[in-house]
Amino acid sequence: MEKGFVKIKGWMIGFSWCYGGVVRLRNFLFDKGILKSNRFKIPIISVGNITTGGSGKTPFVEYLINLLEENFQVAVLSRGYKRKSKGYVLAKKDTKIFELGDEAYWLRKKHPEIHVAVDKNRCHAIEKIIGDEITSNTDVILLDDAFQHRYITPGISILLIDYHRQLVNDKLLPAGHLREPKSGIKRADIVIITKCPRDLQPLRHSVIAKSMNLLPKQQLYFATLEYGALKPVYYGVERELESIDKEDNVMLLTGIALPEQIIYDMKPYFNKIAHVSFPDHHQFSKDDIKRINQTYREMPYPKIVITTEKDNIRMFGMEGISDEIRHNIYILPVKVKFLMGQEEEFNNKIISYVRENSRNSILAKSKDDDKSQDSNNLGDGPRTTSHGNN
Secondary structure, three states: OOOOOOOOOHHHHHHHHHHHHHHHHHHHHHHOOOOOOEOOOOOEEEEEEOEOOOOOHHHHHHHHHHHHOOOOOEEEEEOOOOOOOOOOEEOOOOOOHHHHOHHHHHHHHHOOOOEEEEOOOHHHHHHHHHHOHHHOOOOEEEEEOOOOOOOEOOOEEEEEEEOOOOHHHOOEOOOOOEOOOHHHHHHOOEEEEEOOOOOOOHHHHHHHHHHHOOOOOOEEEEEEEEEOOEEEOOOOOOEOHHHOOOOOEEEEEEOOOOOHHHHHHHOOOOOEEEEEEOOOOOOOOHHHHHHHHHHHHHOOOOEEEEEOHHHHHHHOOOOOOOHHHHOOEEEOOEEEEEOOOOHHHHHHHHHHHHHHOOHHHHHHHHHHHHHHHHHHHHHHOOHHHOOOOO
């Protein structure tokens, strides 16, 4: 795993230079204020990456939801990748997956008390969230996959970087995986190295920190992925990973970016893994279900199927899934865990930002400023002619 997942297509370097020129020009126009970035009077936290897919963004967005939803009304805003609807869509109880996209739909299903909206024009969407009666109680907006969406200036910009795909080894698209030049990292307030080994050594931590060359104002955190008990999709009970015999045959079913991480993480638990892989955000077809059924049928006993929460959302309820799979398919929950005791510091930073920048706080500050101005005005003129606020 130390060698990482970065694969460079040397024959595409020329195209990367062209792509890089366009991206640098765009960033220059934003930096100089020629292209405008909007600020809003509501806490906005952007979560994104500087590489294409697979940095652990979805588990991290859920981490923030879990952190904030008990004390704040959370709204998640994304563009709704691969949805079939247009414009602004606010998730409701009867909203279908094709109207939201799989990630937004999954977040709404798992966290029904939050607001989930999708819109390609995110400035328009934020105005809708703030202005519409049903979402006007929003305390904080989480922008999903928005590091390159520079038409909005977030209060906190969080950049996720995969431990196994660090920037020093990567190139711009299409030769590599970088969405923009490495210098773009300077826009982030917080940088998190995700998918780290659980036993990350202090020396390795120091080497990575030095290679990042961050500004003094930027904060660096390290996190890993932690897996929960397997949850049955249709029948049965939860099962701890450690409770399953290592000799059992496992069909690992994924439709995510860089499934290598899950394969690597599951190897200590299972000796025999048959991986059935589909592209990220893949929409399962009848032929896909046939392939899954056949693969499982040909596997020797004992056997189970393990899939991700997002893949299950797209596949659940589809016709044609064999009864045997229905009785033996489990979801593998995953969550973010900070390393080296950094969790409390990170949590406090996020909660403090939301609390101090909530619209109620801004309103209170505005009133205090008005009072201060009134007080100053009272001091400037004759006291006998001033009526204050009475």
